[in-house]
Amino acid sequence: MEKRETKSGTGIKLAKQLNSGIFDKPELGSTRDGFGEAMLELGAKDKRVWALCADLTESVKLHAFQNKFPERFVECGVAEQNTVTVASGLAAVGKIPYAASFATFIPGRCWEQIRTTICYNDVPVKIVGGHAGITTGDDGATHQAIEDIATMRAIPNMVVVVPCDKEEMRKATIAAANVDKPVYLRMGRDKVVTLTKKTTPFKIGKAEIFVEGKDVVLVACGRMVYEALVAARELADQGISAKVINCHTVKPLDSKTLVAAAKSCGAVVTCEEHNIMGGLGGAVAELLSEECPVPIVRVGVRDVFGESGKPGELMKKYGLTSSDIAKAARKAIGNKRK
Template sequence: MIVKETKALRIAYGETLVELGAQREDIVVLDADLAHATTTYLFGEKYKERFFNVGIAEQNMMGVAAGLAITGFTPIASTFAIFGTGRAYEQVRNTICYPKLNVKLALTHSGVTVGEDGGSHQSIEDISLMRGIPNMTVIVPCDAIQMKKALIAAVNMEGPVYLRVARPPSPVFTDENESFEIGKANVMKDGKDVAIFATGLMVYEALTAAEELAKQGIDAAVVNVHTIKPIDKDVIVSMARKTKKIISVEEHSVIGGLGSAIAEVLSEEKPVKLKRIGVQDLFGQSGTPDQLLEHYGLTSANIMKTAKAMLK
């Protein structure tokens, strides 16, 4: 695995918005008074007439986005993930998803890596909330390169999309030429002993764990599940048949997220042993991103420990 640089996904998001704004006049961007944090201000500086700061009014922002979609625009709405999926849940459900409007939610500062803002701001149930709504597509990019691909794919498809965007600088390690298709996971490394399914920032940790496991004679596959909904059932079943042992890794509660989605597929298609690594039905807390990842076991070391325990 080659790390090209470190770059925050939210920075890549803002830069890609500017590029898309030049290509498509139907794209409009909304923010709930957090434009510098979400980086939508980059779009606002370039295309003032297509940028709307609705203030600290996330529920209203979803209604405005719905109205813009009805009139033919492609609205992209941003705020922190905890506010966009939690505070505005009813508006997302009834105003955007129920009529299947073409609104994209690019919500940043997701998971425990929000850091010092603490448990009140750390969304560890947002994937569960969004994937439970009919008509909603849920995408979780793993690095800055994939963030760009994901946003482009989202605006090119019709219907509601939730893009989960991480806050901190993180390794850029995916290939710019690698395909990105909504609903199709990327097998980053094949293997026969155990399959590690990861999403978001945890993909890098999974690849790091697989490299170290290889040194110990353990052949671990790594699958980048960038789309949580629709989940790639084919790759889950294929890896289950090959390895008989599955690990899921997510910066999210183990309830309702990637691990739950994989468990649903396995229970119906190919029951095998599954271990879910994530936040174990707890709230977040204040700390640096690295401290919190260590505290909740969201590290390559814990992935390695889990894999070795499963193989005993």
């Protein structure tokens, strides 16, 4: 993630559980590093935890687990369908397997095996998709998963979690071990601002309000949570009060928090590094269309493939920056006044 200046402006009041220097002196880290650290913790605490990979061990940060717990690590090679099927077998005999690769391959290449051998049997395999989103960068469209949230949340029994930073990914990985169901954990390659602390609350299925506001709700997941916070500062300079919600769990949604926020603010913007179809935006729109119809604007990749480029360049090209979110917020507010 490229360092950038943010306007000082009138500022916003961040929740106490966040790091205080996220705008002025941000600490950077990748979610995949958080995953690697968590796997070491889990491996030491619970002998039921196994790790499986499809020839991308270092890229998804499982090499430390492999070195420390070789008897509980399975290198399946370039055979993603086999990888998740083996993981299903391990789960069926009481293990807690984490199967990881690039998200375009796991879950992308083995969706049917995940559906049939894992979710249909409702066994607690943890699917970990790395290098997700367009900020994989130079690898280009073939390696940029922008459909994975949609494909995973469409399968019955699957829980879908998209952590916002390294620390939250660490917590999510550990928390997933205690969920007796299939879980999809999404992580990225690029370093992002570490928003949360070890003491920041995290619970799968519980969205967190990072900034209070009354004019519009910015609902974000993954790296887009930071962009939403920057957007909230920009909007504050314009006299607009934006509530920011970290919706790390896309399935099951925290319906109570989201509906209450929509009712209080009357306008919603969803923010995700994913196709606007079927991901967080789709999930929130489905919920609110039934429970609390309000104007919604979705910020995300607009049903196109990615391309090679630096992460910052791609964020701008595909309309995923804080400025794009602020623009969407103004549009959503304008729509509620019509």
